[in-house]
Amino acid sequence: MKKHLIALTLIVLAVLGGALFYFSRGDTAQLPDGADVGKEPVFTAPRSEMIPTMNVADAVPWKAGERPVPARGLRVDRFADGLDHPRSLLRLPNGDVLVAETNSPTRPTGGITNRVMNYLMDKAGAGMPSPNRITLLRDADGDGRAETKTAFLTGLNSPYGMALIGDTLYVANTDALMAFPYKEGETRITGKGRKILNLPAQAPNMHWTRSLVASPQGLLYVGVGSNSNIGENDLETEANRAAVLEVNPRTGDYRIYASGLRNPVGLAFEPKSGALWGVVNERDMLGSDLVPDYLTRVEFGAFYGWPWNYWGGYEDRRVQPQRPEVREYTKRPDYALGNHVAPLGLAFADKVTLGAPYANGAFVGLHGSWNRKPAAGYKLVFVPFADNGEAGGETGKAKPVDVLTGFLDAKGEARGRPVDVTADAKGALLVSDDVGNVVWRVTAAK
Template sequence: MLHGITRHLGAGVAATLLIAAALPVAAQQQNIEKLKQMKVSGTDPNIPTVAQDGKDAAQLRENLKRIKMPPGFKIDLYAVVPDARSIAVAPSTNMLFVGTRKTKVWAVTNRTGGATATEVKEFAPSLKFRNPNAVCWTRDGFLIVVESNRVYTFPAAEFFYEGADVAVGEVVAQGALIPPEEESFNHSGRVCRIGPDNKLYITLGQPFNVQPREKLELYTKTGIGGIVRMNQDGTGREVFATGIRNSVGMDFNPKDKTLWFTDNQTDGMGDDIPLGEINRATQAGQFFGYPYIVADTRITENGYDKDTIPADAVNPQVKTDAHAADLGMAFYVGKQFPAAYQNGFFSAQHGSWNRTKPIGARVLFTSLKADGTADKTEVFAEGWLDDETGIYRGRPVDVAIAKDGSLLVSDDYAGAIYRITYSGQ
């Protein structure tokens, strides 16, 4: 954008603008280098906390009275967390780290071991994150944060989160996750997981509604519109899966180690097509159909419907309602819920923005067959969307399994984390 502006300005003014734009980036990198060396950044160590009571929290609890779930389940407000997106349950403490699509990662602490969090505050405020949607943990306690075009690692984040300065490393430097010229505000929220192979997996949404043909080769090569994996130090990067439009949720089945992921589909084709997808990757190198086909629908934009569908295209395991926006997912690894939930996964639907009658804003559950493929998908929790008025009172983004087996649900619209428990009564 600055290059377009500077064409109409004198050289001196243009140079000033470009220097001004570069200053925040340079200052950010200088701060990162300080933190790598365990030096002080000068940021105020007194980090404000987010109020967990008051009328907003009371209204959130009131809204939850509308949520319908199977008998025996109960939902409550766990924490007020502005813009809450991806959830990473800390491995050793009673904490969550929560990503956003803005500039903050939140540290959510439960110091009493009760039913609600006791403190929510910004994590690493001396860093100014850019769309830190993705948060996940390594097996040895490193927190991974993935921005649109950078990957951070934070050793022992759950033990050294109290102050403004934290130890940090760069797994992937700014501008090296995708080519900088492909950066976009669209489809730029990443998700991450550590796989059974101990590698880091990252989804890379392609930024268009339907990518132009001239982008296909580049995107296939770099993994945009797919999933990439790498060693935890950023080496050994490879493209794991392609043919994906925009995945904002994935998890590994703990039983057979296969990778499952959601995929958000093409807009502008009508209310009821194309259907959403939840896919299963059984090995590296698989192609999942996009942009030639989505579920049962051929993509007409840019003439892809005239092409032959690649013979190796993998069909989705689950087809969901069109435009419901399937986002985060997690296999249920707890023991609190009944046996029927022990062999399957929960997934969140954010809700539609481009449908005549809105749909979504709910949590689904998918059971699996003995061979590890999808069996039945059903609505597990709904009521954030008022069917009569079309008004959203919340939009679920991610799901995560707490240590006690309860289900955590993030909501970026209402700014909250919910907790679903089972008592059987």
């Protein structure tokens, strides 16, 4: 019996090793740097992959005193550290900052593919159980460092998005939009939450984050990612997914505000136009040069193509059945951020005071690729906007500007991975880092 177990183990290890070898070869990008960003990115022919390219950076968190590299004229310091997988951020009216310490729900473990994926996620520092907690950070003495760190809200279910309207804090768990009583200045919510709306979380719940933003009119917008790469888990499991939902928090009534958005993670309102914008993670397994993740205005009733096409009409012929007629109704995104860069965080610059180069535009946290060669993302960028609220600056041709780099070191190790961004009470930019377990604070250098 023991010999049979040893033999079976060796077979499993051999299969895993073969799969990992296959993953490690993958597809290499052919486009020059910068060709896949901006309002008019370059598109190659698709290079379909039976299994996605795997190029996962080992997670080797920052040592004491280490930090990312800021752009010239800026400096970066630790606002808070010792956190547990910090993701989304929300600044409260009194200057306190909430951070969701969270991760995906328990992943499937059966089968070779799931085993390999779990191994790679562990390698990337994303394999730990979700803390399911929102933590309050307070810088009472104003020195740029949070000296207070308390468990503000616990017992959640893979929480992500947060929004405050009046005396109610809304939290988007992976499976439900919840409301909790909020009182300014308190360091813990003890009141029981109430469910506003169930959110789709049917297995395998592939994209588990639920972004959240409140409009000036008091409506809530929830970003819900797809349950698959290109609908391969049956389109019936995609109901109310790959979409932004508009929710009336008083009644729980909702509607699909925009659809065809594979994974809309960061949402924010552009201050001059008042338009809703989002960053979207696009599809995989078409090669390292496709498809660009993007920043776009999210318009009511608009369809952005997923899963049948991308970037306003390029057909994805892997999707069955084909729907060529929907190309006519597909809206083209506004601005490409690069192939497989995984944009997660979005904040406009109106409340940030980093100087003239960063006065009008959007900060975007690029979490970094896991399925591209060479690796892409792993940085915080700034996308210039024009005065009329269009991405790309006054000429429309501006490229993203690096704000924080150094998250991926010379060895290809991930010292950190930027996630969300928001302004603090003094106009500094806060950036969560879920590998480094830090919230960074970016200011203008003196």
